[in-house]
Amino acid sequence: MEIASDIAQRIEKLEEKYKNSGQDLGSYLDGLLHQRYLTYWDYIHLDTLLSLQIPKTYFPDEEIFIMYHQITELYFKLIIHEQKQIIDDKLQKASFFIQKVNRINNYFKALISSFEIMINGMEKEQFLHYRMSLLPASGFQSAQYRMIEFYATPMENLTHFTVRDQMSNKNSLEELYENVYWKKGATNTETGEKTLTLKQFEYRYTPRFMRITKSVKKSTIYHKYLQLPEKEKESPVLIEALKSLDVNANVHWPLMHMGSAYRYLRKEKNNIDATGGTNWKEYLPPSFQKVIFFPEIWNEEEKENWGKQWVDHIFNPEKK
Numbered sequence: 001m002e003i004a005s006d007i008a009q010r011i012e013k014l015e016e017k018y019k020n021s022g023q024d025l026g027s028y029l030d031g032l033l034h035q036r037y038l039t040y041w042d043y044i045h046l047d048t049l050l051s052l053q054i055p056k057t058y059f060p061d062e063e064i065f066i067m068y069h070q071i072t073e074l075y076f077k078l079i080i081h082e083q084k085q086i087i088d089d090k091l092q093k094a095s096f097f098i099q100k101v102n103r104i105n106n107y108f109k110a111l112i113s114s115f116e117i118m119i120n121g122m123e124k125e126q127f128l129h130y131r132m133s134l135l136p137a138s139g140f141q142s143a144q145y146r147m148i149e150f151y152a153t154p155m156e157n158l159t160h161f162t163v164r165d166q167m168s169n170k171n172s173l174e175e176l177y178e179n180v181y182w183k184k185g186a187t188n189t190e191t192g193e194k195t196l197t198l199k200q201f202e203y204r205y206t207p208r209f210m211r212i213t214k215s216v217k218k219s220t221i222y223h224k225y226l227q228l229p230e231k232e233k234e235s236p237v238l239i240e241a242l243k244s245l246d247v248n249a250n251v252h253w254p255l256m257h258m259g260s261a262y263r264y265l266r267k268e269k270n271n272i273d274a275t276g277g278t279n280w281k282e283y284l285p286p287s288f289q290k291v292i293f294f295p296e297i298w299n300e301e302e303k304e305n306w307g308k309q310w311v312d313h314i315f316n317p318e319k320k
């Protein structure tokens with residue numbers, strides 16, 4: 001039988017490939033002969049994906065709550081995927097940086113614009129019932145949300161605002177980690193007792209978080225930006241992209257998220273307790289957390305007014 005020359009060429013290449021790794025091409029061709037055709041549903045593991053929405057109660061809206069969290073976690077994974085490529089980059093070109101940061105911004109924009117699904121897409125009555133079956137779990141325990149922060153900026157920028165000016169890269173990672181803003185937010189200021197939500201989160205993820213923070217001690221996105229050659233670093237497009245990322249991650253998403261806490265948990269007199277046990281009204285506002293990934297690209301006034309649009313929105317609506 002005559003074998004077409006383009007096929008023969010491919011076979012030669014395959015022979016070369018398998019020979020180089022000490023493998024036998026014939027056996028692999030047998031495998032190809034018997035192999036099933038790939039389907040869409042197998043490729044993306046659709047059955048597994050659609051089997052992961054398992055409500056704790058009979059309230060139909062709980063499924064919306066579960067699915068939207070899962071969607072968000074997948075976007076977080078996409079964000080981390082791009083962050084890791086910036087961290088591993090050796091070429092130090094602004095163009096590469098810009099492409100990756102723009103992708104991250106697109107993911108954040110998708111999350112910010114879809115958060116309405118949480119704010120107005122569920123019945124308040126149902127939410128207030130099924131949430132009681134979820135105690136003490138909270139989105140606070142999203143490890144990927146924390147990883148995005150660890151990959152973005154050095155630990156000292158993630159410490160609680162009350163101690164941040166006393167913290168620097170001279171403190172040990174363990175010390176910085178103990179003072180991270182979200183641990184303080186979930187600790188009773190009077191008794192020093194950590195919430196159960198925090199204790200469980202620490203028990204499950206501290207070893208992994210410490211591994212990550214050690215591995216990016218000098219190579220977070222912020223380090224990588226500061227290490228760029230002067231000419232690349234000055235790129236106005238890059239600076240704009242980084243500013244958008246900082247605002248998307250630390251103001252816009254947190255504001256949309258806080259909108260859901262306001263919709264479901266706010267009451268005229270006493271607010272409803274959050275499942276994670278933080279004093280959420282004081283903990284969640286970006287103007288109080290003041291997390292800024294890339295301080296060098298902002299001026300003092302901008303840093304001072306970080307996230308203030310929320311304060312204006314709530315207390316001075318006419319200033320909008």
Ligand code: HEM
Binds near residue numbers: 140145
């Ligand atoms: C009705 C919808 C939601 C409400 C009412 C809500 C409420 C809250 C509250 C009150 C907190 C403070 C921690 C606590 O005491 O529990 C919190 C933290 C958090 N939630 Fe949500 N949440 C909602 C949806 C979501 C979704 C869809 C995500 C996506 C993963 C999410 C992710 C987070 C994260 C990452 C934190 C920690 C924020 C930080 O440390 O600054 N939440 N949430």
